[in-house]
Amino acid sequence: MADYLLALFSGRPRRIRVIEGTLQGKRTITNLFWAQNYGILPYLGADRHLSRQTYDQWLMVQAQAGNLILADQTAQLTEKGLAAQMTWQANHYQPRFGQWTWIANWQRLADRVLLAVQLVSEFAYHNRRYSPLSLPWHEKLAVRNWFLHHDGQIVSQVKTELAAVLTQLAKVDERLSNLFAYRLIGHESVGWSAMEASRQLGIQASDLFWMERDAWLFFAHSLAQSTGALTELVLPLLATTPLTSSAQQTLTAFLGGHSIEEISHARRLRVGTIREHLLQAVILLPGQLPLARLLPSQVEAKLQQQYQGPVAEWRFTPQSTDPGQEFFYFRLFQVKVMQDG
Structure with a gap:
């Protein structure tokens, strides 16, 4: 599948470890968020046995061939790489059922x-x-x-x-x-x-x-x-939801009216873990969570003033004594902006 890897890159820098993790099926919030940003969530778990050595070797070969520019753990297609990508896509089968990748291995x-x-x-x-x-x-x-x-x-x-x-x-x-x-x-x-x-x-x-x-x-x-x-x-x-079982339990409790703190206490999990579960749900189940309960309007208004331009270029800068909650709001706002188009 090596040649297909070109389809996962673009003319703008993309994090090489996110693409690797997406193919391997890693469901960290970072992977899920950036995979959604890049439009490659349908490739989640496409090559669970991909080794880093094989992947890195492919990156070097493409860079030497003039198809990719590698810098700071990112890669982007050159004009030659974009042309190669278009040629490949025009002459090969293109995956069409990636939206069901979560149903089963x-x-x-x-x-x-x-x-x-x-x-x-x-x-x-x-x-x-x-x-x-x-x-x-x-x-x-x-x-x-x-x-x-x-x-x-x-x-x-x-x-x-x-x-x-x-x-x-x-x-x-x-x-x-x-x-x-x-x-x-x-x-x-x-x-x-x-x-x-x-x-x-x-x-x-x-x-x-x-x-x-x-x-x-x-x-x-x-x-x-x-x-x-x-x-x-x-x-x-067969899975009944794209979420992990633990994240699904958190989502069910949240939709049942419980707060993040209440769920954390009842399930004996860190507040940070509950937040990660809800972020996973926001990314993988768009539209099913009432974002107004998660992202207060006054917080959103402040973020709108602080962060502008392309979402992929935002850099989180904590400004409070609770950076965990602040990052949660930051990531929620990023996802909302992306999903709103």
């Missing part, structure tokens, strides 16, 4: 579903002598327990559920449904290799990662909206 979900489909397929042919996909033991156990809780109807159920999702996916992009279907593993079928998928779909091999990611994110979203055997299989892997 798509690669783990894919592993579990692929093993389940393999098991059901071999069961349909009464075959017990086959080599199951090599996955961690806990994933194999989850699939085994799921299978044992179903009767002989499991074959038709899985077939019907897969067909329903693939039909809907084909309406979006038939290549995605074909890629999904022909990568499945079953009785006397090992699925397309990457080379074969590239040839059959008429795409470059470098596009496969993003197409598979989109197909599985679509699949995860579809299962989250339905009921059935496959939904039951992956339910423990």
Whole structure:
């Protein structure tokens, strides 16, 4: 996916560690805020196994090629880099379902579903002598327990559920449904290799990662909206909200009328932690929090006078004896200005 990294930069400086952390799925407030500012939240967790060494090496190669300018832990595209970015985007598949990246770790979900489909397929042919996909033991156990809780109807159920999702996916992009279907593993079928998928779909091999990611994110979203055997299989892997469970508890309490201090006391968490939870909610669930309760009008008016111009260029300057609360207001104001456009 290295060449796709150009899509995450622009002609203005961007923090290289934010882009790295976004790809790795790190949900710190700093990462989430700047990822939203850069418009790259849909890439959250896109490459959880990205190593810093690989990433930094790519940055150096791009800088040496004249595509990037590196300075003070930031990088920006040169005119040559912008041209390369536009050329790449015009000739390659562009991700379209990144808004569902929070629903599941798509690669783990894919592993579990692929093993389940393999098991059901071999069961349909009464075959017990086959080599199951090599996955961690806990994933194999989850699939085994799921299978044992179903009767002989499991074959038709899985077939019907897969067909329903693939039909809907084909309406979006038939290549995605074909890629999904022909990568499945079953009785006397090992699925397309990457080379074969590239040839059959008429795409470059470098596009496969993003197409598979989109197909599985679509699949995860579809299962989250339905009921059935496959939904039951992956339910423990599906999130119901973009927030962490702890942040969701804080949000629920806040929407229930409790103050930050009350929530902090009741949950035995630092006030700073509660503030971080609420900032996470403001960023990931825009419009669902009454900002007037979080950002008093008089505070907002003062911030409007103090901070002007592009949000990305603001620098926090504490002016009170409670810098923690002041930074909370500062970040809230930044997010509000960005979301208001």
